[in-house]
Amino acid sequence: MNTRELVEDLQRRYVTQIDDGELEGWPQFFTEDGHYQIISKEALDAGQVIGFYVCTGKGMLADRILTLRKTAIYEPQSYRHMISATMIEDESDGVIIASTNFMVVRTTQDGDMTVFSAGRYRDTIVMDKDELLFKEKLVVTDSNKMDTLLAIPI
Amino acid sequence: MNTRELVEDLQRRYVTQIDDGELEGWPQFFTEDGHYQIISKEALDAGQVIGFYVCTGKGMLADRILTLRKTAIYEPQSYRHMISATMIEDESDGVIIASTNFMVVRTTQDGDMTVFSAGRYRDTIVMDKDELLFKEKLVVTDSNKMDTLLAIPI
Amino acid sequence: MNTRELVEDLQRRYVTQIDDGELEGWPQFFTEDGHYQIISKEALDAGQVIGFYVCTGKGMLADRILTLRKTAIYEPQSYRHMISATMIEDESDGVIIASTNFMVVRTTQDGDMTVFSAGRYRDTIVMDKDELLFKEKLVVTDSNKMDTLLAIPI
Amino acid sequence: MRTNEPIIEWPKEGVRRVPFKLYTSPEIYAKETRAVFRGPAWHFLALAVELPNNGDFKNTFVGEIPIIVVRDKTGEINAMVNRCTHKGALVCHDKKGNKPVFTCPYHNWSFDQTGKLVGVAFRNGVKGVGGMPDTFKTEDHGLEPLRIAIYNGLIFGTFSSETPDIETYLGPEARQFIDRVFNRPIKILGQYSQGLRNNWKLMMENTRDTYHAGILHLFFNTFGLNRLSMEGGIVMSNEGRHHVSYSKLLTDDVTGSDYEDNKLPNMRKGLKLSDPSVGTYLPEFEDGITLQIQTIFPTFLIQQIQNCLGIRQLIPRGLDKAELIWTLFGYEDDDEEMTQTRIKQSNLVGPAGFVSLEDGAVLDFVQRSLRESPDDSSVVELGDETDYTTTKHRVTETAVRAYWDHYRDLMGL
Amino acid sequence: MRTNEPIIEWPKEGVRRVPFKLYTSPEIYAKETRAVFRGPAWHFLALAVELPNNGDFKNTFVGEIPIIVVRDKTGEINAMVNRCTHKGALVCHDKKGNKPVFTCPYHNWSFDQTGKLVGVAFRNGVKGVGGMPDTFKTEDHGLEPLRIAIYNGLIFGTFSSETPDIETYLGPEARQFIDRVFNRPIKILGQYSQGLRNNWKLMMENTRDTYHAGILHLFFNTFGLNRLSMEGGIVMSNEGRHHVSYSKLLTDDVTGSDYEDNKLPNMRKGLKLSDPSVGTYLPEFEDGITLQIQTIFPTFLIQQIQNCLGIRQLIPRGLDKAELIWTLFGYEDDDEEMTQTRIKQSNLVGPAGFVSLEDGAVLDFVQRSLRESPDDSSVVELGDETDYTTTKHRVTETAVRAYWDHYRDLMGL
Amino acid sequence: MRTNEPIIEWPKEGVRRVPFKLYTSPEIYAKETRAVFRGPAWHFLALAVELPNNGDFKNTFVGEIPIIVVRDKTGEINAMVNRCTHKGALVCHDKKGNKPVFTCPYHNWSFDQTGKLVGVAFRNGVKGVGGMPDTFKTEDHGLEPLRIAIYNGLIFGTFSSETPDIETYLGPEARQFIDRVFNRPIKILGQYSQGLRNNWKLMMENTRDTYHAGILHLFFNTFGLNRLSMEGGIVMSNEGRHHVSYSKLLTDDVTGSDYEDNKLPNMRKGLKLSDPSVGTYLPEFEDGITLQIQTIFPTFLIQQIQNCLGIRQLIPRGLDKAELIWTLFGYEDDDEEMTQTRIKQSNLVGPAGFVSLEDGAVLDFVQRSLRESPDDSSVVELGDETDYTTTKHRVTETAVRAYWDHYRDLMGL
Numbered sequence A, B, C: 001m002n003t004r005e006l007v008e009d010l011q012r013r014y015v016t017q018i019d020d021g022e023l024e025g026w027p028q029f030f031t032e033d034g035h036y037q038i039i040s041k042e043a044l045d046a047g048q049v050i051g052f053y054v055c056t057g058k059g060m061l062a063d064r065i066l067t068l069r070k071t072a073i074y075e076p077q078s079y080r081h082m083i084s085a086t087m088i089e090d091e092s093d094g095v096i097i098a099s100t101n102f103m104v105v106r107t108t109q110d111g112d113m114t115v116f117s118a119g120r121y122r123d124t125i126v127m128d129k130d131e132l133l134f135k136e137k138l139v140v141t142d143s144n145k146m147d148t149l150l151a152i153p154i
Numbered sequence D, E, F: 001m002r003t004n005e006p007i008i009e010w011p012k013e014g015v016r017r018v019p020f021k022l023y024t025s026p027e028i029y030a031k032e033t034r035a036v037f038r039g040p041a042w043h044f045l046a047l048a049v050e051l052p053n054n055g056d057f058k059n060t061f062v063g064e065i066p067i068i069v070v071r072d073k074t075g076e077i078n079a080m081v082n083r084c085t086h087k088g089a090l091v092c093h094d095k096k097g098n099k100p101v102f103t104c105p106y107h108n109w110s111f112d113q114t115g116k117l118v119g120v121a122f123r124n125g126v127k128g129v130g131g132m133p134d135t136f137k138t139e140d141h142g143l144e145p146l147r148i149a150i151y152n153g154l155i156f157g158t159f160s161s162e163t164p165d166i167e168t169y170l171g172p173e174a175r176q177f178i179d180r181v182f183n184r185p186i187k188i189l190g191q192y193s194q195g196l197r198n199n200w201k202l203m204m205e206n207t208r209d210t211y212h213a214g215i216l217h218l219f220f221n222t223f224g225l226n227r228l229s230m231e232g233g234i235v236m237s238n239e240g241r242h243h244v245s246y247s248k249l250l251t252d253d254v255t256g257s258d259y260e261d262n263k264l265p266n267m268r269k270g271l272k273l274s275d276p277s278v279g280t281y282l283p284e285f286e287d288g289i290t291l292q293i294q295t296i297f298p299t300f301l302i303q304q305i306q307n308c309l310g311i312r313q314l315i316p317r318g319l320d321k322a323e324l325i326w327t328l329f330g331y332e333d334d335d336e337e338m339t340q341t342r343i344k345q346s347n348l349v350g351p352a353g354f355v356s357l358e359d360g361a362v363l364d365f366v367q368r369s370l371r372e373s374p375d376d377s378s379v380v381e382l383g384d385e386t387d388y389t390t391t392k393h394r395v396t397e398t399a400v401r402a403y404w405d406h407y408r409d410l411m412g413l
C-alpha cells in the first residue's frame, strides 16, 4: 500500500470506530501527546485558537469519552461518516501530512437524520510500531454553527 | 486486488446498478439463496427479526422488482448512494464478512432531495465462479423511521 | 495504479481543488477544447441540449471563474464533495470513459448546510503528457431544480 | 381570541361530504388536541408485552402529547404526561427502559411510577437558606395522569373522565375481533415507524376505506390476496366508532364485478411471483378469515393479513405530517415454520409493503393537491347504508362516514 | 372568521410605496389564491409544442393549484384541476406523458381528457350490493375545468369567467412583442427549475424592474450587453398589466449617465472575457432589438437576450418560497451554428446565469431582511410617469408601479 | 385585526408561574419584535475590539432585525438596520469587513457609515430622462439608526428613545461585575455559533437559572467546579433586570445539602479525570470568584468560568429556533501559559461544553414537550425572596422571576 492507501486505511478504521459507537477505543488512534481539535474554517482563517473542542493528549481524549458516558446528558444519537478525497500533502521523516473530506449524518433516537457536519480532516500522522497514529487531527468544519449540541467526536 | 478492494469493487457495481435504475439486474448480485434484509440497528439490537423488508432467495429478490415495476404505485424517484469505510471483518473458506458505510440521497421528480437513509451494509460474500456474490446483505439503517415509502432497494 | 485508480486520483484532486476554493486552478483539469456541462438526468433523457451551464474550451472555463470573482454577486459559500463508485466504462486509444457518483453539501456563511446536488459525473478523459485531463465532463444531476443559485462549479 | 363562528361550515350533505379544510386548517389542528386527544376516547399506548417487568416503561404520544407508560412496582400499568411540572422538560427522554423513579434531567425533580412528585432537589435549600416555600405542596405537582384500561394485552389511556369503560367503548363486535387475534400470548417480531407527509386524519380515513384496498393496492387483486369480490364484509362496533373489514381467501368470485373482464383501469394480468410464499397463507384461524383490518377510534389499528399480524399507532406531527408506528408480532408458541412465514409476509406491510407502500404515496398526493387549501369537499357516497351496522360486502364507504360522524361529534362541528 | 378590516393599510403615497407586509403576511398569501390565481387573469400553462400529439399532457400549477394540461383526442387543448373529485388525490402524478384517460390511483375514478368523470370503480357494486346511490350523477363530479386560450403557441388558462379574451387581455403592444419572438415554429432546447427563497411577488417585481438590470447584473454593463444608456425603452400593454423592456446593442452612449467615469460603485473596469462568444450576438431579428424582457401579468415572462430565447413561469411554493421554471428554445429551422450559439448564450440565464444568478441571491437578501415582518414600505419613486404608457428609456420604475396597481385592483387593497 | 383581549392570561400567582404559551404562540413572538427588541432596552451588538479600525463593520441582529455596526471614519461607532430603504435588500451581506460606504447590491443605493443615503444610482436619469422626482429627498431615506452606547468595550444599541443611558440601565451592581472582567484590553480567542431548537426565552431563563447549574451539569458537581453548596450568591442590578450568579472554588461544604450522601438522583461518584487541567484554575482574579454568570437583560451574557472568559449573544430565529453566538477571549497581556489554560478550559463551554452541552439538549426537551401548546404554566417557586436584591446563596429562582417581571412589563402582559 502506498502512503495514501495507508492513510485511507487509518481513516476507515477511525470512522468505523466512531460510527459503531465504540468510543472508548477512539483515543487509541492518537499518539500519547496527540492533539485533536474541531474548529471551523472561518475561525481558523481568522487566526482563532479556540474552536468547538480540543484535546491535548490521550488523557483529555479519554476524559471526553468518560464525560460523554458519565456526566453528559443528551438524547441518544449516532453518526454515520462518509470520507472522500484523501490527499497526501507531505511526507518526510516518517511524518505524513494528509487531508480528507468528511461528512457526518447524525441520527437521533426519534429517527430524524440531519447532515450534521461536513469539512476536511487536516491530519499529521506518524508511524508508531507499524501503526499509523494521529499526532494531530484538525477537524476543519465548513460551518461555524453547530446544531443543538456536539457530543460524539467527529 | 486484496479482499477489501474486491469487496469495494462489488459495492461499487452494486450501488451503480441501483442508482442507474437498472433494477432488473439487482438480483444478480446475490447467490441463489441470497438473503437481503433492510432493518434498523435499533430493531437488530432489540433482537427483532422483522425489518423494513426481506428477500430470501433470488425469486423474492426478483419479485420485489417485478412488483415495483408492475403493481406498486408511487412517485418516480431515484437514489444516489455514497459508500465509504469498507472493512473486512473475517475471511475464511471463501466466505468474506465485510461491512461498508452507506448513505442514500433520494430525489423525487419534483426535484426535491433528501437524505433518505444512512447506515452500514453488513455483508456475507462468497466467491462463485470468479465472481463475488452476496450470500447475505443486511442493510442496517441508523434510523428506525422511513420517510413516506421505501420502494427501490438500498 | 490501474485505470480506475488513476481516474479516482483525478477526481480526488478535482474535488479538492473546488472544495478548497482554489477555483482559478479548475480549468487546468481540462483539455484545451474541454467540454464541461451541468445538466439534469431528466433533461438529458428528454434529449435537451441546454442544462444549467456549459463551457466549451478552457477560455470559457476561465471566464466562469473570472465572472464569479469579478461580476457575480452572491452570498459567500463553499462546497464539500463526496465521491464514490467510480466505474470505467471504456478505455481505448488513450481515451477513458468513466463515471463517478458525487454529492455536494453547500455551506453558506450563516453556517447553514444543505445537500445541494447529487448525481453522476460522466467523463471522457485523455492522457496528456502523463497527466489525465477531462476532454468532457458531464455533471449529470439527479434533480432538475437548483436551490437559489449555482455559482461554484460542481 | 376566537369568535364564536365555527372554524368551518360543514356541507349540508353531512358526512357524505368532508371539507378539505379539515386537513389544512391550523385552527382545526389546534382544536383536535383538546377535543379528540384530550377528549372522551381511549387511545392506544402500548402492548402489555412491551412492559413485561415491574419498572419497565415506554415513551409514546397521544396526539402530540408526550406520554410515559410504565408498569409500576406493584405490577400496575400507569401513564402520565411526560412534561415536568416544574419547567416543562421531558422528564424522560429514553424511548424504553426500566426505572424505579423518573428524574427530570433539568433540576432533578423526581416522580414515582404513578407520576407522583417524590423529590424536589434542594427543596430545603442549603444550610437553611433557599429552597421551596412552605406553601409548596408536592401533591399539587404530580405529572398529569391518564386513566388506564387494559384489554387483552392492549393498554389504552384517556384524559377524560367521561370516557366510558373500555368494554363499553369498544363494544361487543370490536371485542370479538380483538379477541380473535389476541387469543393467546404474543411476542413482538418487529417494530418500525413510517414518516407520513399528510394530515393524520387522511391516514385514519384510509384505514377505514374498504373501497381503496382492492384498487390502489394492485398487489392485492393481481395476486388474489384480497378482492372486493371475495366473501367479506364490514362489522361496526359502538355505533360505528370502530370498524372491521374482513375477507376470506378461496371465496373469490369476480363475476358481476368490475374485476371481470379486467374493467378496472389499473389492473394487471398475467403476472406471476417467482416465489409465491409471501402470499401463501399457513392456516391458523378456524373462521376462514384471512384479512382483518380493524380500527379503534380514533388512531389505532389491528391487522391480520394472512399470517402477518400487527398493530399500527398513528401520531400527528403537525398539520401536514404524521408518524405511523408499526408493530408486528406472532404468538409465543409459534413454531419456526410459522415464524418464517410471518417474516416473509411482513413484506406485505410497512413503508415498503406490497399492499401498503401505496398508502404513503397516495396520501402525500392528497395533501399536495390541497396546498391551495380549497373550499371544496371530498365526496363519500359509496354505499347506501343509513346507519352504521354490519354489511356483508365492502363496496361502501360507510366506515369512513361513521368515522366523520364521531369526529364531528367530538369537535362540535 | 375575518373581520372586515383590510389585511394591510396601503400607504397614502399609493404604488410609490409597497408595504413589506405583502411579502410576509399569511393572510395576504391565502387571499392571493382566490383573488389573483383564481381571479380574472390569464395564466401561462404550457407551450403548445410541449403537447405535440393528441393525448399528450403535462402537469403544471396556477398559484399552488395543480393543473393538468392535455391535448385531447380531437386535438383541442384542455386544462383542469389535478385534484380528484372523489377524495382529493392528484389524479395524475407524472410530470408529462400521453394518456387517453386519467385514472386516479386511489380508487380508480377515471376522467377523460376534458376532465369529465367517465368511470367510477364499482359504481354498481359487486353482485348487486354496494356501489353508488342513484342520486350520484357523474356530471356533477368532473375535474374543475379552466378556460383555455392559445396565443401563438402559448397556452393560457383562467378560472374566471370574467377574464376577457386573450387578445384583449394581452393588448396590441404585448401581442406585437410575443409575435416578434414566436414568429415561426420553435423547438425546446432546455428546461429546468430554480428554487427561490422569497415570496413570489419579489421575483415578478424583479422582472419588471428595469432599474436593477444594468446595475445588479454587473456582467451586463461590464461587458456591454445591456446598459441603461443604450437605446431602449419600456412598452406597456393593457394599461400596464404587461410590460416589455427592450434595448439595442451598438447604440450605447454613456455620456451624461452614471456609467460615465465609472460613477456606479460596483462597476468593474478593464475586464475581458477569454471567449467572448457567450456575448456575441448572431443577428437574427431585423428590428435591432437585442434584449427583450416581457412580462405577462401576473407570473409569466418571455425573454430574448441576444440569441437566448426563453420563457419563465413562476410558481409560489408557500409564503417565502417560489419556483421558477425556465424553458429555453430555438426555432425549428435553426442551423447548427445558431443552435450552438443559443447553447453558449444559455450561460446568460438560469440559476447559474451570468445575468440572472444575482436575482436568486438578492431576492433571498430581501426576504431575509424582512424576517422581522416590518411595517415599512419599499420606495418606488424612480421616473415621473403618471400613466402607464411607453417610455423611450428605462430609468424608471413605472413598470413596477403598474404591476402593483393591477395587483391592488385584484386584491381589493 | 387584533382584538383587545390579551394574547394570554397570566396566572394569578404572577411570575411564580410562567405560561407555556409564551414559547409556542406566534402572536407573542410577533409582539416581541415591537415590545422587546424595538423596546426600551439595550441590546449587545459587538465588542469594540471586533472593530479596531475606522471602516470596520460587522453584521449582527437585534431580535430578527439585521443590523450593521460600523466604526466610522471619525472613529465613532454607529449601528443601523441592514435593510435598504429602497426595496428592502440587505445592504451588506458580508459578515465582517471594512467599507467606506455601503452599497446595496440591488440598485446600488449607497449609504455612508452613519446610514445616511449618499448615492442613488441614476438619480438624474440618463441624458436628462428618467431618474428620481424632485420631491425625493435623500435625507428621508437613510437606514434606520440605532442609538449606541459603549460600556467598557461592549457596544450596545437600542431603537427606543426612552431607554435610559447605559450606566443607569446597567446599574452599579452589573457595572461592577462587567468592570471585573473587562478590566483591561482583551483579545478574541474564538467565536462560533450554536443552533438551538427552542424558543429564545427558554435559553435566557436557563442562563438566569442558578438552580439547574449544579444539577443538570453533572460535570460541575462531579468534579467540584461549581456546587450550590459553595460560597456564592446572586447579585441583582437595576431592579432585577440583570443578574450575576457567582461562586468561589475552595469554599465547598456539602454538609446539610442534597449533595451530602449523594442524595441527588443523577449525581456520579468516584469519577476522576485523566487530565484535570480542564478544571484547574490558574489564579487571576483577586476576589476569589471562580464562576461568574452574568446576564444583561434581555439577551446578553458575560461569563467567567475559572479562566474561561466569554460572552454570549442570543438571536431568535423564529418561534422555536434560536442561535447563540459565543465569543471567547483572553487579555492582550496573557502569557502563553494563560492562553493555553484558556484554550483547554474552552472545553467547558459551547455546544460541546462539559458544562453547557446539556443546555442545548434539555431546552430541546422542553420545546418538544410543548408541541401540544398546553395551557399550563411552569412553576417557579424556589426561594422566598419578595424583591429582587442580592442573595448570599443560589438555591432560588429569583433571577428567573425577575426576568419575567421585566418581560411582562415590556410586553404589557
Ligand code: FES
Binding pocket: D084, D085, D086, D087, D088, D089, D104, D105, D106, D107, D108, D109
Ligand atoms: S424542569 Fe424538570 S426539574 Fe426543572
Ligand code: FES
Binding pocket: E084, E085, E086, E087, E088, E089, E104, E105, E106, E107, E108, E109
Ligand atoms: S381519490 Fe381519486 S378515486 Fe378516490
Ligand code: FES
Binding pocket: F084, F085, F086, F087, F088, F089, F104, F105, F106, F107, F108, F109
Ligand atoms: S433595494 Fe437597495 S438599492 Fe434597491
Ligand SMILES: [Fe+3]
Binding pocket: D206, D212, D213, D217, D355, D356, D359
Ligand atoms: Fe391502504
Ligand SMILES: [Fe+3]
Binding pocket: E206, E212, E213, E217, E355, E356, E359
Ligand atoms: Fe434580474
Ligand SMILES: [Fe+3]
Binding pocket: F206, F212, F213, F217, F355, F356, F359
Ligand atoms: Fe446551563
